[in-house]
Every structure is written in C-alpha cells, then in structure tokens.
Amino acid sequence: MATKPGMLTDWPWKPLGSLKYIMLAPWAMHSVAKAKNGLELDYFNLLILPFLLSRALHNQIWISFSRHRTAKGNNKISQRPIEFQQVDRETNWDDQILLNGLLFYFFNSILPASSSLPAWRTDGVVITALLHAGPIEFLYYWLHRALHHHYLYSRYHSHHHSSIVTEPISSVIHPFAEHIAYFMLFGIPLFGTFFMGVASLASIFGYITYIDFMNNMGHCNFEFIPKCLFSVFPPLKYFMYTPSFHSLHHSQFRTNYCLFMPLYDYIHGTADRSSDALYESSLERPQEIPDVVHLTHLTMPESIFHLRLGFASFASRPHESKWSAWPPLSWLLTFINGGSTFLVETNMFGKLKLQTWTIPRYSIQYGLKWQRQRINTLIEEAILEADVRGSKVISLGLLNQSQEVNRSGEFFIERYPKLKAKVVDGSSLAVAIVLNSIPTGTTEILFRGALSKLAFAVVSALLQRGIQVATFYEKEMLKLSAATKGEVAVSKSQSQKVWIVGDGLSRDEQLKAPKGNTLFIPFSHFPPKKERDDASYCHTPSMIAPPSLQNLHSCENWLPRRVMSAARVAGILHALEGWDVHECGHSMFDVDKIWEAAIRHGFRPTTISK
Numbered sequence: 001m002a003t004k005p006g007m008l009t010d011w012p013w014k015p016l017g018s019l020k021y022i023m024l025a026p027w028a029m030h031s032v033a034k035a036k037n038g039l040e041l042d043y044f045n046l047l048i049l050p051f052l053l054s055r056a057l058h059n060q061i062w063i064s065f066s067r068h069r070t071a072k073g074n075n076k077i078s079q080r081p082i083e084f085q086q087v088d089r090e091t092n093w094d095d096q097i098l099l100n101g102l103l104f105y106f107f108n109s110i111l112p113a114s115s116s117l118p119a120w121r122t123d124g125v126v127i128t129a130l131l132h133a134g135p136i137e138f139l140y141y142w143l144h145r146a147l148h149h150h151y152l153y154s155r156y157h158s159h160h161h162s163s164i165v166t167e168p169i170s171s172v173i174h175p176f177a178e179h180i181a182y183f184m185l186f187g188i189p190l191f192g193t194f195f196m197g198v199a200s201l202a203s204i205f206g207y208i209t210y211i212d213f214m215n216n217m218g219h220c221n222f223e224f225i226p227k228c229l230f231s232v233f234p235p236l237k238y239f240m241y242t243p244s245f246h247s248l249h250h251s252q253f254r255t256n257y258c259l260f261m262p263l264y265d266y267i268h269g270t271a272d273r274s275s276d277a278l279y280e281s282s283l284e285r286p287q288e289i290p291d292v293v294h295l296t297h298l299t300m301p302e303s304i305f306h307l308r309l310g311f312a313s314f315a316s317r318p319h320e321s322k323w324s325a326w327p328p329l330s331w332l333l334t335f336i337n338g339g340s341t342f343l344v345e346t347n348m349f350g351k352l353k354l355q356t357w358t359i360p361r362y363s364i365q366y367g368l369k370w371q372r373q374r375i376n377t378l379i380e381e382a383i384l385e386a387d388v389r390g391s392k393v394i395s396l397g398l399l400n401q402s403q404e405v406n407r408s409g410e411f412f413i414e415r416y417p418k419l420k421a422k423v424v425d426g427s428s429l430a431v432a433i434v435l436n437s438i439p440t441g442t443t444e445i446l447f448r449g450a451l452s453k454l455a456f457a458v459v460s461a462l463l464q465r466g467i468q469v470a471t472f473y474e475k476e477m478l479k480l481s482a483a484t485k486g487e488v489a490v491s492k493s494q495s496q497k498v499w500i501v502g503d504g505l506s507r508d509e510q511l512k513a514p515k516g517n518t519l520f521i522p523f524s525h526f527p528p529k530k531e532r533d534d535a536s537y538c539h540t541p542s543m544i545a546p547p548s549l550q551n552l553h554s555c556e557n558w559l560p561r562r563v564m565s566a567a568r569v570a571g572i573l574h575a576l577e578g579w580d581v582h583e584c585g586h587s588m589f590d591v592d593k594i595w596e597a598a599i600r601h602g603f604r605p606t607t608i609s610k
C-alpha cells in the first residue's frame with residue numbers, strides 16, 4: 001500500500017479474491033453466443049479472451065526468465081535482496097489484465113464499428129507508433145513527474161516504488177486510480193486510430209503487447225541490451241531505454257522518469273548521470289560463484305510450479321498438493337528442460353553466496369531401480385560442476401542422500417577421493433533438531449518408521465541421554481538394538497506421549513496413539529500424513545533462518561516461510577565454520593557441536609506445525 005492511501009487505491013473486485021475472474025464470464029459467454037448467431041464474425045470480440053490469456057503467459061515467461069537470470073547473477077543490475085513482502089504486494093499483477101479485458105468488452109459493445117476491424121492496416125500501425133513516440137511519451141513523462149510530487153506520491157505512486165529491486169511484473173503494480181490514468185493515456189493511440197478509421201486488430205493488440213514487453217524488460221533487473229546497438233546507431237540512446245536505465249529510477253527516485261524513451265529526461269535534465277556507467281558495469285558483471293550449493297529435487301508432479309522460477313505467489317507459500325489437473329503439464333515442462341539440473345535461487349548470508357540447484361526428477365522416480373543410475377549421474381555431474389566452480393560445500397537434500405540411491409552420498413566421495421568441496425547430508429543437525437524438539441522431562445518415547453542411517457542415529461542419541469525407546473514390532477526392535485548397541489523395547493500399550501516417526505507411519509498406527517496430547521516428531525524428509533486432529537505434529541527437521549539470510553522469498557516444499565531443511569542449514573554451517581570434513585555415508589558430525597553453531601549463527605528451532 002501507499003504510505004497514505006488515497007481514493008480508489010484498492011481494486012473494486014478485491015473482496016472477490018480469486019473469484020474475480022468470474023466477471024469475465026458473462027462477456028465471454030455473450031461473445032460465444034454472438035459468434036454462433038451472428039451473420040458476420042466479430043473478430044475483435046472473439047480475440048479478447050485469447051489475448052488476455054496470451055498477456056498472462058507473456059508476463060509469466062518474463063517472470064520465470066528474469067528470476068533464473070538474476071539467480072545466476074551475470075549482468076544483474078541491483079544486488080539488493082527481494083523478500084516475501086514484495087512478493088505478496090505483487091501477487092495481483094493480473095488485475096490490470098482483467099481491467100483491460102473488461103474495458104475492451106465494454107467499448108466493443110458500445111462502438112459498433114469495432115466489430116468490423118481489419119486484421120492489418122499499415123497507416124494505422126504507423127500512426128499508432130507516431131502517437132506513442134510523440135504525445136504519449138511526452139505526456140507520460142510529465143504525469144510521472146507529477147506522481148512523484150509529495151501529495152500524489154504518498155497517496156499512490158509510493159506503492160509502486162516499494163519495490164526498489166524490481167521484477168518484470170513490478171511494472172504493473174500500481175493502485176487502481178493510477179491504472180485508470182494510464183488507460184486514459186495509452187487509450188489515445190487506440191481511440192485516435194479508431195475514430196480516424198485506420199485502426200486494425202494488429203495496431204490495437206500489437207500496441208498493448210509492445211507496452212507489456214517494454215514494461216517487463218525495463219523492470220527485469222538484468223542488463224542484456226548489447227552495446228553494439230548504440231554503437232551502430234548512437235541516437236538510439238534517446239529513443240529506447242535499458243533495464244539499467246529504469247533501475248536507477250527505482251533506486252534514486254528523482255531521475256529517469258521516461259516511459260520507454262529517455263529523450264525527455266535528457267531534454268529536461270532528469271537523466272541520471274550514472275546511467276551509462278551502470279549500463280556498462282551491469283553488462284560486464286560475471287556469473288556468481290556459490291560458496292554453498294544445496295542439491296534438491298522435485299517432489300510431487302505439481303511441485304515444479306512451486307519453485308521460485310514458477311509461479312511467484314505459489315512459491316512463497318508452503319507446498320500443498322491440491323491440483324490434480326497439473327501433473328501432465330509438469331511432466332511436459334520437466335521434459336522440455338532437457339533433464340539437466342537447473343539453478344532455482346541464490347541467497348546471501350553475510351559474505352557467503354548460497355545457491356539451490358534442482359535435479360529434474362520427482363520423488364516417485366527415486367523409488368524406481370531403472371531410474372537410479374540416471375539420477376546418480378545427475379547428482380554426480382552437479383557435484384563435480386560445483387566443485388570445479390569453487391564451491392566449498394554441497395548439501396544433499398531429500399532423496400539425493402538416499403541409502404538406496406547412493407549410500408547417503410558415500411558413493412561420490414569414494415569415487416572422487418580428491419574432491420575439494422565437502423559433501424554434507426545434514427544427519428547430525430537433523431538428530432539435534434529431533435532431540436531438542438522433545439519436551440523437557442520426557443523419559444520414554446515410541447519410535448516408528450523406516451530404518452535408515454538417520455533412524456539409527458536418532459535412537460542411539462536418545463538411548464545415550466537416558467530416554468527409553470520402544471517400538472511396535474519385535475523385528476524392528478531387534479535391528480535397532482543391534483545397530484545402536486542399546487536396549488529397545490517392544491511397546492504393548494502405546495501409552496507414550498512422544499512419538500519419533502519416520503517414513504512408513506500408517507494411519508492405523510497413528511490412531512493407536514493416546515488421545516489428546518500426543519506429540520509426533522518426524523525425522524523423515526517428508527512429513528507424515530496428519531490423521532489425528534487431537535495430536536500435535538512437528539515439522540520435518542528444519543530451522544528458522546536468521547534475518548541476515550537474505551533474498552529468501554520462496555518456501556522450501558511444505559515448510560513455512562523462512563524455514564529451511566536440516567540438510568540445507570547444515571551445508572551453510574559447514575561453510576561458515578570452515579569444517580573441512582564430509583558428513584555423508586556412515587560418517588556423522590558432532591550433534592552438540594553443530595546445534596551450538598546453528599544457534600550461534602542465528603538459526604532458531606521451528607514451532608509445532610499443528
């Protein structure tokens with residue numbers, strides 16, 4: 001919101017939430033009916049809805065591409081971070097598309113001549129371009145300067161400038177009143193050519209597409225306009241802005257007011273003096289070298305849309321599986337990606353550069369024997385690439401550290417004994433998190449879950465602390481007792497109030513827990529399905545990131561905002577402390593030492609999820 005919100009700040013359909021699209025339904029249905037019953041097709045009317053969808057796709061492509069490029073770091077303009085507040089503020093970027101559609105339908109209904117527009121008229125396209133280059137750019141320049149006057153800025157335009165580091169869609173984040181002003185301004189070429197009788201489908205839809213493209217380009221936060229364009233035609237500097245030119249407007253506020261043509265900034269002396277220097281330095285900025293790489297993978301089919309590169313608003317919320325219609329598209333996107341590991345996000349923690357890379361494989365594929373060799377190859381290639389690039393630590397997230405896939409990472413350090421980067425699975429921190437989630441005074445717990453390196457480590461740590469461990473099954477009890485060299489009992493009453501659980505916990509087993517106050521503490525990578533409304537469930541092993549960890553504006557799978565998995569945190573801690581050891585395979589790190597380091601660096605335990 002603006003600092004002092006003025007009239008018409010909120011969009012009129014804001015109370016409708018996601019149901020706002022229903023406002024297009026009557027118009028779209030009328031369009032179909034009109035097409036069926038009419039003697040002549042109204043192509044303008046029929047193209048409105050497809051055009052709105054194409055604009056949404058156009059914007060989403062810019063969002064995904066920009067986030068990928070800024071995560072890499074090369075040619076990045078502003079180095080400041082983006083946080084969740086900005087993502088939340090920009091979730092309504094589609095409102096301007098909806099407004100545009102409603103206005104198109106309205107004017108189509110009151111202007112009969114719009115039903116017979118030709119597909120192309122050269123004179124109309126030329127006049128549209130001239131009207132934009134002349135009065136539109138001039139009027140916008142002075143409107144923009146007026147919006148920076150204290151009165152209008154505090155009531156309207158400050159909402160847009162809350163995004164100092166821009167993303168493509170920051171370009172359309174304005175109060176409703178501002179969008180009305182912009183529509184009146186940009187409507188001049190549209191209505192001008194229409195009433196002159198030279199308008200066409202190409203001039204109308206093409207002009208709006210041009211505005212979308214230039215708006216997205218100017219806010220993408222990476223520079224890509226080649227210098228050769230300005231060398232071949234130097235006057236182009238005054239007729240086309242660059243992303244770095246407009247970025248300065250968001251960081252300096254009182255310079256570079258132009259729409260797309262810097263000409264009026266140079267005429268009126270408002271062009272920032274550092275525009276050329278920032279442009280050249282951005283073009284020369286190299287790709288960032290990560291100190292820590294967290295290697296994760298896709299989980300459920302729809303999880304690809306929850307990545308930072310996917311839908312920004314979804315990525316900023318914990319992952320919930322609700323979309324049964326998306327899996328076919330998600331598999332297609334994974335196939336298009338070419339099967340190679342891709343960069344998801346870059347974060348900063350002091351001087352450390354942290355990156356998350358994703359293996360383009362879903363959880364179900366890790367359970368298929370014929371897929372494991374290819375998955376291991378992808379993990380191996382990622383580890384070697386990070387090592388060559390100079391990364392200090394590589395943390396293996398989720399099933400990338402599976403015993404069945406690569407023996408908890410031991411496969412890689414055996415194969416590459418001279419590996420400089422340290423491979424970390426985070427087992428020691430996961431154990432520490434589980435231990436510190438147990439209420440003070442607990443003397444006995446019930447263990448249930450698939451047996452693994454982490455399961456044995458948790459049970460061993462519990463026994464060393466004098467906590468009695470029981471389990472459902474005798475076979476499970478024997479394996480735990482043998483592996484931990486401790487005494488594990490078979491529980492017959494299931495009266496324990498604290499349950500340490502892993503993969504394989506069934507609904508029937510959960511129902512055996514005491515009513516009212518049972519606490520389920522998972523040690524697994526994936527959360528158990530919650531079958532009890534009267535019980536409490538902790539998050540999977542994870543910690544809350546400190547405020548000093550920046551550029552964190554997406555959720556890690558099902559974890560809440562700013563909560564990071566144990567493996568990811570452990571990789572950061574190994575780099576911060578300079579621990580020159582691998583933590584994978586059968587090796588474990590000192591549980592108390594890594595917990596103390598986590599707390600000292602500002603990480604905090606997570607709260608109970610329910």
